[in-house]
Amino acid sequence: MSKDTENIITILGEDIPLGASREINFNIAKLHTSTKIEIPIIIERSKIPGPTILFSAGIHGDEINGVDIVRQLIARRINKPKRGTIICMPILNIFGFLNSKRAFPDGRDLNRMFPGSSNGSLASRVAHRLMHEIIPDVDLIIDFHTGGASRFNAAQIRIVKDNPELDELARIFGAPFVLYSKHITKSFRNACFQMGKPILLYEGGKSFFVDNNISRVGVEGVKRILAHYDMLHPRIKVSPPKVPTVFIEDSKWIRAKQSGMFKALVSVNTKVKIDDVLGQITDPYGKIYHEVKSSIDGYIINVNEASLVYQGDALFHVTKQVSS
Numbered sequence: 001m002s003k004d005t006e007n008i009i010t011i012l013g014e015d016i017p018l019g020a021s022r023e024i025n026f027n028i029a030k031l032h033t034s035t036k037i038e039i040p041i042i043i044e045r046s047k048i049p050g051p052t053i054l055f056s057a058g059i060h061g062d063e064i065n066g067v068d069i070v071r072q073l074i075a076r077r078i079n080k081p082k083r084g085t086i087i088c089m090p091i092l093n094i095f096g097f098l099n100s101k102r103a104f105p106d107g108r109d110l111n112r113m114f115p116g117s118s119n120g121s122l123a124s125r126v127a128h129r130l131m132h133e134i135i136p137d138v139d140l141i142i143d144f145h146t147g148g149a150s151r152f153n154a155a156q157i158r159i160v161k162d163n164p165e166l167d168e169l170a171r172i173f174g175a176p177f178v179l180y181s182k183h184i185t186k187s188f189r190n191a192c193f194q195m196g197k198p199i200l201l202y203e204g205g206k207s208f209f210v211d212n213n214i215s216r217v218g219v220e221g222v223k224r225i226l227a228h229y230d231m232l233h234p235r236i237k238v239s240p241p242k243v244p245t246v247f248i249e250d251s252k253w254i255r256a257k258q259s260g261m262f263k264a265l266v267s268v269n270t271k272v273k274i275d276d277v278l279g280q281i282t283d284p285y286g287k288i289y290h291e292v293k294s295s296i297d298g299y300i301i302n303v304n305e306a307s308l309v310y311q312g313d314a315l316f317h318v319t320k321q322v323s324s
Contacts, residue, residue, distance in 0.1 A: 050084025061096015066144025
């Protein structure tokens with residue numbers, strides 16, 4: 001990781017010296033009433049030079065658990081570095097957050113608009129400014145996400161395979177699972193990677209919901225990363241992970257074989273074997289009772305918590321190949 005050897009960094013045109021605390025408004029657009037829509041960026045710099053780390057969340061407006069993690073970093077003053085610089089952006093998609101929507105007002109998914117365009121759609125313009133005015137000064141990004149809709153994700157880090165630096169950082173973070181996943185075209189993770197910026201994507205919980213354990217794992221992981229770079233303030237205690245990290249090389253979705261009322265009988269993090277009963281599907285008239293069984297050995301890393309499902313719906317995400 002490179003070091004901030006310069007005394008000043010520039011974010012959105014504002015010069016920020018060592019030892020400074022700043023809250024800068026990322027002005028992205030105006031409402032129809034001409035009211036400005038701004039994203040607060042909280043920047044904390046130590047007097048001692050060091051790495052610059054960005055903690056971001058809310059790229060999807062319905063993923064509130066990630067917002068809570070970055071909020072805690074600020075509220076608990078974990079973002080006050082012993083050395084280096086910490087940048088916090090709790091809500092990247094402020095429109096979606098305010099409107100309880102996943103996407104931007106133009107219907108576009110911000111996480112499919114990177115690296116963006118200065119004269120494109122609203123979401124594309126936000127992506128472009130983020131990549132050109134903030135990311136160049138950053139050495140590491142940790143981006144917080146949740147599961148979509150009613151699907152609850154186990155706490156996990158997602159990285160690409162065959163990257164020793166990311167493997168090491170993921171192990172230091174200490175989430176229960178690390179899932180190797182390819183970059184998605186036009187995603188934030190892919191755009192950062194293309195710029196040579198290492199990024200960890202944290203997944204945990206589900207949309208429109210804050211789970212205390214998911215937040216705890218995220219906050220503790222951040223503390224371990226900061227301690228690794230000697231950036232964690234001495235007053236803040238850091239502890240080792242409660243469970244060993246499992247690296248997942250492959251996984252499989254178990255889907256509903258018929259429609260009906262669904263009830264999961266296992267939770268995320270559960271280790272299962274072939275033919276273990278994971279859930280049940282019934283009908284309102286007491287005529288159908290179908291057991292959902294595991295077709296592989298592995299860990300449950302995602303559970304669909306919907307009460308009603310259709311044939312073909314994804315119910316359980318189960319690891320297929322794992323390594324320690």
